[in-house]
Amino acid sequence: MISWRKHYKKTLIAIGMLLSTSASIYGQDGDPKAGETLFKANCTACHALDKQVVGPALKGVVERLKSEQGLDTEWLHKWIKDNKALRASGDKYANEVFEKFNKTEMQVFPNLSDADIDNILAYTTNPPVEEPKPAAGAGAANADGTAAAAPVDKSVTTIMIISLLAIAGLLVWILLKLRQLVKLGQSDELSDYNQSKVKSFSEIYEKYHMVGKGLLAVLAILAAYGVWNWIMWIGVYKGYKPEQPIYFSHKIHAGEQKIDCQLCHSSAKYGKVSEIPSMNVCMNCHRTISEYNKDHYMEPGKDKAFYDGEIQKIYAATGWDPAAQKYTGKTEPVEWTRIHNMPDFVYFNHSQHVVAGEKAIINSFNKKNPDSKIDVVCKACHGKIDTMNVVQMANDFTMGWCIECHRTTEIDMTNGYNKDYFKNLHDKLKKQYPQDGGKITVDAIGGLECGKCHY
Numbered sequence: 392m393i394s395w396r397k398h399y400k401k402t403l404i405a406i407g408m409l410l411s412t413s414a415s416i417y418g419q420d421g422d423p424k425a426g427e428t429l430f431k432a433n434c435t436a437c438h439a440l441d442k443q444v445v446g447p448a449l450k451g452v453v454e455r456l457k458s459e460q461g462l463d464t465e466w467l468h469k470w471i472k473d474n475k476a477l478r479a480s481g482d483k484y485a486n487e488v489f490e491k492f493n494k495t496e497m498q499v500f501p502n503l504s505d506a507d508i509d510n511i512l513a514y515t516t517n518p519p520v521e522e523p524k525p526a527a528g529a530g531a532a533n534a535d536g537t538a539a540a541a542p543v544d545k546s547v548t549t550i551m552i553i554s555l556l557a558i559a560g561l562l563v564w565i566l567l568k569l570r571q572l573v574k575l576g577q578s579d580e581l582s583d584y585n586q587s588k589v590k591s592f593s594e595i596y597e598k599y600h601m602v603g604k605g606l607l608a609v610l611a612i613l614a615a616y617g618v619w620n621w622i623m624w625i626g627v628y629k630g631y632k633p634e635q636p637i638y639f640s641h642k643i644h645a646g647e648q649k650i651d652c653q654l655c656h657s658s659a660k661y662g663k664v665s666e667i668p669s670m671n672v673c674m675n676c677h678r679t680i681s682e683y684n685k686d687h688y689m690e691p692g693k694d695k696a697f698y699d700g701e702i703q704k705i706y707a708a709t710g711w712d713p714a715a716q717k718y719t720g721k722t723e724p725v726e727w728t729r730i731h732n733m734p735d736f737v738y739f740n741h742s743q744h745v746v747a748g749e750k751a752i753i754n755s756f757n758k759k760n761p762d763s764k765i766d767v768v769c770k771a772c773h774g775k776i777d778t779m780n781v782v783q784m785a786n787d788f789t790m791g792w793c794i795e796c797h798r799t800t801e802i803d804m805t806n807g808y809n810k811d812y813f814k815n816l817h818d819k820l821k822k823q824y825p826q827d828g829g830k831i832t833v834d835a836i837g838g839l840e841c842g843k844c845h846y
Contacts (some may be wrong), residue, residue: 671709
């Protein structure tokens, strides 16, 4: 009896250990929902569940490691927390993984607790099934489950009816007038009427020459004004928004994702020209973002397949092979269409405005446009670029437009460069323009001198 009890206790302990080990192996002792949040925050830069990105696909990784390598979740805990230390310890499989993936070091995660890692592993084992979302733009369902019909626009119908009635009235009036002309042609009054009419252009000119000269003078003035106005607007392309060879939505990148303008256009802060970013700048992110997240913003008329196709164009241009995770060396040039282009005889320095004039330009713009304030200096000239799917010229970029800005933008005296370099000049200008309360605008320090912009 004692012997049976002894074996019974051992059996219970063995079963308990087996169940505990099985739960640990298959990642069932974690919360998949919590793991999904942790996975997206820490792992998606290099991993996906169903395909290789920088690292391998992680769906079923717990079971795969158990069946292929005989490793349990304890190994995964060590690898995730500090894979460098695990490799340094001489762990064979850790070093094999490192070699297999081009010696790309995985980030260490000492901040993740054992419970956090268990949650992530539970997510890779049993990812929660996404609930289907209603199609965008679908009509509301009726009580019986059928789709509700879209409301009829009654105003359009009313306008169409009124337009048809107006056309019908005009036709009736024309028919009545034609009938009167027919009757007139059949009477003796027509011959008397013809006798009173002027029969040649010379007689008309003789009779109305003063009126004619006046009209010709007015037409000449209008024609001259039209030609002058046309000449003055040559090269002004406000609203110009060409299609690009690779679709790039600033609303998605700068608006939805809050990417800083200068991350891509870095030379705008330190150079004369704000260059078109190299495709390698795109690859900083899109090396690991190979498809569009359908839960993000989508422009009307475009779907996930469209955005995924544009990402593939980036890979083709840079020669990136997403399956092998390496560059092939076969690149294709991208012929971007330039939108903003200053004439060759105009000097404009981006860094001067972005660095020295940043605060002054933002303050001036917000004072003049209290209902449409900006937070980034770029928007003062290029418009609210973070709301544009297709970039367009938001302003005229004429000489008059620049001069008006120089006349109304007050210099930022708190700027370290201006405060030290122009100190004596500012003291002199404050005495020279006391009527403005000591305010100094750009035109007062040479902002209207021809040689500043033309050389």
